[in-house]
Amino acid sequence: MADIFSSIISVGFHGLALAMVLYLISVGLSVTMGLMGFINLAHGAFAMLGGYLMTWLMSRYDVPFGLALAGAVIGVVLISVILERLLYRRFYGGDELDQVLMTMGLIFITIASVTYIWGPVTQPMRPPAALSGQIDLGFRSFPTYRTFLIVCGAILVTLLWLALERTRFGAQVRAAVDNLRMAQTIGINTSRLFAATFALGSGLAALGGGLGAEILPITTFYALENLVYFLIVVAVGGLGSIRGPFVAALLVGISDTAFKYIAPEFGAFFIYALTMVLLLWFPRGLFGRT
Amino acid sequence: MSHLTPSADRRAADIAAFSRRHRFHWFEALPWLIAVAAYFMFPNYLALGSQILAIILFALSVDLVLGYAGIVTLGHAAFFGVGAYTAGILAANGWGEPISGLLAAAVAAACIGLASGWIILRTTGLTLLMQTLVVAAMLYELANKAYRFTGGADGLQGMSVWPIFGTFRFDMFGNTAYFYCLVVLFFGWLVVRNTVNSSFGRSLTGIRENVGRMHAIGAPVAQRRLVVYALSAALAGIAGALTAQTAQFVGLNVLNLERSGTILVMLIIGGIGRLYGAFIGVPLYMIAQDRFAEADPTYWYFWIGLAMVFIVVFLRGGIFGVVERLLARSRKQ
Amino acid sequence: MSATGLQTIALCKNFGALKVSNNIDFRLQAGARHALIGPNGAGKTTFVNLVTGVLRPSSGQLLLDGDDITALPQAQRVKRGLVRTFQITALFRKLCVLENVVLAISERDGIGGDFLRPAGWHRAAIEEAYDILEVMGLAEDALRPITELAYGRQRMVEIALALALKPSVLLLDEPAAGVPESESVTIIEAIERLPERIAVLFIEHDMELVFRVAQRITVLVQGAVLVEGTPAEIAADPRVREVYLGEGRH
Numbered sequence: 072m073a074d075i076f077s078s079i080i081s082v083g084f085h086g087l088a089l090a091m092v093l094y095l096i097s098v099g100l101s102v103t104m105g106l107m108g109f110i111n112l113a114h115g116a117f118a119m120l121g122g123y124l125m126t127w128l129m130s131r132y133d134v135p136f137g138l139a140l141a142g143a144v145i146g147v148v149l150i151s152v153i154l155e156r157l158l159y160r161r162f163y164g165g166d167e168l169d170q171v172l173m174t175m176g177l178i179f180i181t182i183a184s185v186t187y188i189w190g191p192v193t194q195p196m197r198p199p200a201a202l203s204g205q206i207d208l209g210f211r212s213f214p215t216y217r218t219f220l221i222v223c224g225a226i227l228v229t230l231l232w233l234a235l236e237r238t239r240f241g242a243q244v245r246a247a248v249d250n251l252r253m254a255q256t257i258g259i260n261t262s263r264l265f266a267a268t269f270a271l272g273s274g275l276a277a278l279g280g281g282l283g284a285e286i287l288p289i290t291t292f293y294a295l296e297n298l299v300y301f302l303i304v305v306a307v308g309g310l311g312s313i314r315g316p317f318v319a320a321l322l323v324g325i326s327d328t329a330f331k332y333i334a335p336e337f338g339a340f341f342i343y344a345l346t347m348v349l350l351l352w353f354p355r356g357l358f359g360r361t
Numbered sequence: 362m363s364h365l366t367p368s369a370d371r372r373a374a375d376i377a378a379f380s381r382r383h384r385f386h387w388f389e390a391l392p393w394l395i396a397v398a399a400y401f402m403f404p405n406y407l408a409l410g411s412q413i414l415a416i417i418l419f420a421l422s423v424d425l426v427l428g429y430a431g432i433v434t435l436g437h438a439a440f441f442g443v444g445a446y447t448a449g450i451l452a453a454n455g456w457g458e459p460i461s462g463l464l465a466a467a468v469a470a471a472c473i474g475l476a477s478g479w480i481i482l483r484t485t486g487l488t489l490l491m492q493t494l495v496v497a498a499m500l501y502e503l504a505n506k507a508y509r510f511t512g513g514a515d516g517l518q519g520m521s522v523w524p525i526f527g528t529f530r531f532d533m534f535g536n537t538a539y540f541y542c543l544v545v546l547f548f549g550w551l552v553v554r555n556t557v558n559s560s561f562g563r564s565l566t567g568i569r570e571n572v573g574r575m576h577a578i579g580a581p582v583a584q585r586r587l588v589v590y591a592l593s594a595a596l597a598g599i600a601g602a603l604t605a606q607t608a609q610f611v612g613l614n615v616l617n618l619e620r621s622g623t624i625l626v627m628l629i630i631g632g633i634g635r636l637y638g639a640f641i642g643v644p645l646y647m648i649a650q651d652r653f654a655e656a657d658p659t660y661w662y663f664w665i666g667l668a669m670v671f672i673v674v675f676l677r678g679g680i681f682g683v684v685e686r687l688l689a690r691s692r693k694q
Numbered sequence: 695m696s697a698t699g700l701q702t703i704a705l706c707k708n709f710g711a712l713k714v715s716n717n718i719d720f721r722l723q724a725g726a727r728h729a730l731i732g733p734n735g736a737g738k739t740t741f742v743n744l745v746t747g748v749l750r751p752s753s754g755q756l757l758l759d760g761d762d763i764t765a766l767p768q769a770q771r772v773k774r775g776l777v778r779t780f781q782i783t784a785l786f787r788k789l790c791v792l793e794n795v796v797l798a799i800s801e802r803d804g805i806g807g808d809f810l811r812p813a814g815w816h817r818a819a820i821e822e823a824y825d826i827l828e829v830m831g832l833a834e835d836a837l838r839p840i841t842e843l844a845y846g847r848q849r850m851v852e853i854a855l856a857l858a859l860k861p862s863v864l865l866l867d868e869p870a871a872g873v874p875e876s877e878s879v880t881i882i883e884a885i886e887r888l889p890e891r892i893a894v895l896f897i898e899h900d901m902e903l904v905f906r907v908a909q910r911i912t913v914l915v916q917g918a919v920l921v922e923g924t925p926a927e928i929a930a931d932p933r934v935r936e937v938y939l940g941e942g943r944h
């Protein structure tokens with residue numbers, strides 16, 4: 072009995088950590104989709120790039136963890152803004168197939184580039200000493216880094232939501248997601264708004280990729296292998312929603328951890344099956360608008 | 362009125378031209394002539410040749426859903442793989458008759474297509490795309506797990522494919538395999554060609570061009586899309602079965618994302634929704650891959666990625682699209 | 695019920711907090727020429743979308759010839775003779791004019807699902823489509839793709855597609871929108887020539903056209919029906935003058 076209980080705690084804990092990473096990475100994808108009508112398959116590449124930049128700064132130049140993470144986020148935001156202005160914006164609200172092909176192409180380019188620069192091996196993720204080892208939470212001990220991850224994720228999510236509720240930018244994003252035409256008529260500069268949202272989403276992805284490097288290891292095929300997960304979180308959450316993906320990330324993170332704990336040999340099969348069933352009931356996702 | 366009603370002659374001419382559009386043109390014979398010529402010119406590359414022919418069929422099946430019905434899929438490997446495993450498992454378990462193997466593959470793939478399409482096609486955009494991915498990934502996990510039947514990660518071994526019609530043995534030089542693939546591709550092409558020229562096919566084009574209007578003229582859009590999805594799945598299944606039978610081996614890679622993704626690349630290189638894009642894009646891609654990819658897969662990915670972005674930004678419609686535009690321009694002058 | 699024509703009962707539609715249709719009770723008699731007018735953003739197009747099933751109403755009911763069609767999908771409504779055109783031209787742009795109409799006729803006659811015979815073998819459908827083009831004065835462009843047509847001609851194709859479906863109720867959403875004056879005459883004439891038995895609801899900003907064609911007029915303001923009446927009544931109504939005519943023409 073105690074065994075089962077402890078397993079449940081453990082699955083919940085690791086599931087929560089995974090959920091945080093998935094949410095941080097996917098929320099930007101959901102907003103780009105809802106706001107600009109753009110299917111950005113390469114979104115995961117921003118997360119991957121975040122992970123690469125961070126681990127590289129840490130291992131090559133001994134930059135401390137926090138600073139390396141910040142550097143990675145800034146780097147990815149810059150790259151994403153350039154790409155947005157040069158490529159993405161041409162395709163907003165345009166042909167789905169073009170978006171899919173263009174972003175698939177970007178994934179391939181990213182894969183090749185990181186292999187060229189950093190080699191084909193998985194990047195080592197060594198959390199700082201303070202965050203490694205185990206932490207005793209009274210009733211039992213947990214891996215320190217993942218505990219940190221969960222706390223960190225929770226803080227970031229709260230900040231993000233507060234920002235969207237309280238700031239002018241947040242109000243504009245919500246208005247535009249709700250009704251783009253209306254937002255334009257009341258004088259919101261949508262082009263700037265799109266760029267800012269895109270940068271924010273990519274930055275969050277980089278943050279998720281860096282923080283989560285220990286759960287989703289930084290390898291060359293990261294953007295392709297985890298693509299399904301990011302897409303599931305967005306689709307199950309409901310396109311354009313900001314809280315929906317959070318619920319979906321929790322669902323995916325925890326159930327995926329549970330399934331892999333119970334029947335590891337089936338890999339991700341059950342999470343896929345669950346997704347299909349969920350979408351059968353809610354074709355627009357859990358929090359999708361009708 | 363400024364617009365006069367044309368004469369009865371003009372009417373007859375217009376209607377005749379319109380109703381003859383599906384007739385064969387001389388240039389449609391070209392791919393087949395080239396395929397036969399290639400057999401004599403490159404006898405050492407017949408294995409690659411058969412693979413190309415089978416993949417052209419796969420690309421045709423994708424073109425049907427993507428280019429004609431406008432369903433963006435990243436999971437068509439699901440059907441290719443189901444077909445490959447169906448034919449492969451049959452041949453490894455004592456039923457090596459190739460033609461019935463193809464048919465079994467088609468039926469199995471069509472069933473999966475119907476079942477998954479029924480769920481998937483209710484959604485649109487990102488959700489639909491994700492589900493196509495998920496279906497393929499599920500089958501991948503299943504095939505991986507069911508190693509007793511599929512050989513799992515080691516691949517399916519011990520296939521024994523019988524001679525075609527009990528006469529034409531699959532020889533080690535790949536002569537039989539080449540013509541087998543060519544003939545099957547030919548029939549597959551006839552089916553696809555006939556479908557896209559039928560009223561059904563034209564209504565698919567209508568769905569791609571403007572779904573809203575198709576609804577507004579009373580078309581059962583969902584049903585049409587499901588039918589074409591299943592038909593396309595069947596063809597993809599046959600393509601997979603062809604690959605399995607000629608290679609006498611099935612690996613897990615028949616089901617992976619790379620296969621679903623690269624087939625799109627091949628198709629856009631040639632041109633989507635044109636029926637002939639597959640005949641240009643697939644050989645180009647596969648020959649280039651054969652020459653360059655082995656040497657350096659990293660560069661290969663880079664150039665493919667760059668090509669995709671380039672085509673989408675500058676070369677809309679692929680090679681065929683560019684040729685068409687050039688022809689149109691020269692005609693105007 | 696034996697009532698013919700189209701009726702809506704307490705029809706409502708919200709987009710988020712926005713009430714785009716607010717309790718619309720509306721009646722379109724068989725064979726009527728009825729205009730729906732109102733300022734930009736009043737919810738006229740949304741009303742058409744609700745009636746034709748593009749959008750689901752938040753609440754309320756739709757009756758066609760006395761039958762409840764609120765839950766019917768779009769295609770079924772079309773089969774019952776409820777047909778529309780689009781304010782923003784929605785044609786099969788890469789296909790030729792003739793084929794646009796042929797597609798509509800194929801769906802009407804149930805041959806759109808035939809995947810064995812080439813489309814060109816359905817000669818009757820093609821002949822009929824050509825007839826329609828001739829009536830609409832579009833025959834000389836029969837084989838040209840929509841993209842090559844002047845906008846006014848495209849608007850004519852819009853109507854041709856709807857007519858090909860043999861509607862009993864026809865909803866025209868700003869049929870002459872964006873068409874220069876010189877060409878709009880043909881469109882107006884085409885509307886005037888529509889067969890008597892078709893009940894026509896048309897949305898229009900051009901008051902001249904409205905008063906020339908309509909027997910009844912409904913004024914929609916901010917999602918709700920402000921007033922309904924004969925052209926004379928509407929012209930005399932002070933509220934209408936204030937909210938609509940006072941604003942000047944669009």
Ligand SMILES: Nc1ncnc2c1ncn2[C@@H]1O[C@H](COP(=O)(O)OP(=O)(O)OP(=O)(O)O)[C@@H](O)[C@H]1O
Nearest residue numbers: 250252253709714733734735736737738739740741
């Ligand atoms: N899909 C939608 N989502 C959110 N808001 C919408 C949607 N469609 C329409 N609206 C809003 O509903 C209101 C009514 O729009 P509608 O198109 O019905 O007006 P209209 O009377 O046809 O105007 P116009 O004369 O400009 O055509 C507008 O404020 C519009 O912004």
Ligand SMILES: [Mg+2]
Nearest residue numbers: 738739740781
């Ligand atoms: Mg309107």
